Amino acid sequence: MEDLVSAQELLNFFAGRHVLVTGHTGFKGSWLSLWLTRLGARVTGFSDAIPTDPSHFAALALDMDDRRGDICDPVAVNEVVAEAKPEILFHFAAQPLVRQAYSDPLQTYRTNVLGTLAVLEVARLHGVGSVIVATTDKVYRNDESGRRYTETDDIGGSDPYSASKSCVELLVRSYRESFVRNGPMLVATVRAGNVIGGGDWAEDRLVPDLMRAAFGENAALIRNSESTRPWQHVLDVLLGYLMVGARLAQGDRGAADAWNLGPLSNASISVCDIVDAVRAQVPRLNVELRADESGRHESGLLQLDSTKAMTKLGWRPRWEGELLERTIAWYREFHESGRAISNDQLSDYEAALT
Numbered sequence: 596m597e598d599l600v601s602a603q604e605l606l607n608f609f610a611g612r613h614v615l616v617t618g619h620t621g622f623k624g625s626w627l628s629l630w631l632t633r634l635g636a637r638v639t640g641f642s643d644a645i646p647t648d649p650s651h652f653a654a655l656a657l658d659m660d661d662r663r664g665d666i667c668d669p670v671a672v673n674e675v676v677a678e679a680k681p682e683i684l685f686h687f688a689a690q691p692l693v694r695q696a697y698s699d700p701l702q703t704y705r706t707n708v709l710g711t712l713a714v715l716e717v718a719r720l721h722g723v724g725s726v727i728v729a730t731t732d733k734v735y736r737n738d739e740s741g742r743r744y745t746e747t748d749d750i751g752g753s754d755p756y757s758a759s760k761s762c763v764e765l766l767v768r769s770y771r772e773s774f775v776r777n778g779p780m781l782v783a784t785v786r787a788g789n790v791i792g793g794g795d796w797a798e799d800r801l802v803p804d805l806m807r808a809a810f811g812e813n814a815a816l817i818r819n820s821e822s823t824r825p826w827q828h829v830l831d832v833l834l835g836y837l838m839v840g841a842r843l844a845q846g847d848r849g850a851a852d853a854w855n856l857g858p859l860s861n862a863s864i865s866v867c868d869i870v871d872a873v874r875a876q877v878p879r880l881n882v883e884l885r886a887d888e889s890g891r892h893e894s895g896l897l898q899l900d901s902t903k904a905m906t907k908l909g910w911r912p913r914w915e916g917e918l919l920e921r922t923i924a925w926y927r928e929f930h931e932s933g934r935a936i937s938n939d940q941l942s943d944y945e946a947a948l949t
Contacts, residue, residue, distance in 0.1 A: 618687030651794025793925020857899025
């Protein structure tokens with residue numbers, strides 16, 4: 596394709612389109628479902644359950660087709676795809692937690708790998724035109740050199756979660772080359788870093804743990820305090836997903852590839868620096884630093900090179916400089932009034948798409 600879908604044009608692109616989001620009750624999936632409904636898409640969601648309480652998805656009370664089922668069950672996936680008839684499918688359904696993957700590797704591999712296989716096969720059989728599969732920056736074989744990884748670098752995550760997502764990348768690549776190379780279905784993977792924003796209540800994630808402590812009574816337990824992560828706001832990442840989806844829906848075969856979506860420069864900071872930044876806005880925050888003596892592998896430094904997305908999609912982050920401010924404001928409003936300000940923040944974000 597010669598023309599980029601600009602961020603502003605994107606706001607009109609999805610109107611009236613049939614879109615399926617797997618994992619729509621999760622953190623990123625619920626934000627994407629909200630955005631798509633605002634854009635006028637006809638959204639169907641497919642998840643096994645609402646994963647947390649409180650829940651961003653429950654707080655939003657979206658007007659959408661909300662389905663339940665096992666992502667690894669081809670019959671259940673087939674039923675929802677046959678009925679929803681999506682033009683575009685965003686696959687977020689996954690076991691997304693590193694520490695939980697250590698506790699239950701079988702379920703992690705089952706959900707992440709077999710679930711993706713079920714989605715790809717059903718989508719192919721029903722002629723879904725565009726499939727976008729969420730993976731992670733942790734798919735790369737990390738040598739801890741500090742360099743930024745590009746989409747052509749070797750994959751091979753070490754821990755169970757990262758390895759399962761590396762398997763997903765290999766699965767998508769194999770599927771693309773074996774089954775849909777010249778067919779109508781276009782498939783892309785998107786690799787993003789540590790995504791934060793309001794409405795995430797998952798266990799064993801730094802920012803949700805800090806927010807629970809900041810507005811609760813207990814201290815946040817912090818491990819691996821010197822680890823450095825590429826922090827980015829959920830809306831910056833979802834903008835990239837939408838841009839990839841739009842390019843696939845336009846028939847751009849070059850977009851059927853892997854895409855990095857990472858912060859540009861200064862958002863890769865240490866866990867301790869994140870703690871200090873949150874405490875500066877919420878002084879009552881209490882933390883307990885504890886060495887991780889589990890012996891489990893976790894990357895110390897991991898950064899992405901997003902040049903490809905910036906040059907070929909026209910993507911760039913808008914909220915890098917205010918991701919913590921926006922995130923804390925969301926949790927503070929929810930804690931004080933019980934109101935999810937996600938729509939307000941989306942309006943602000945859309946206004947910044949210039």
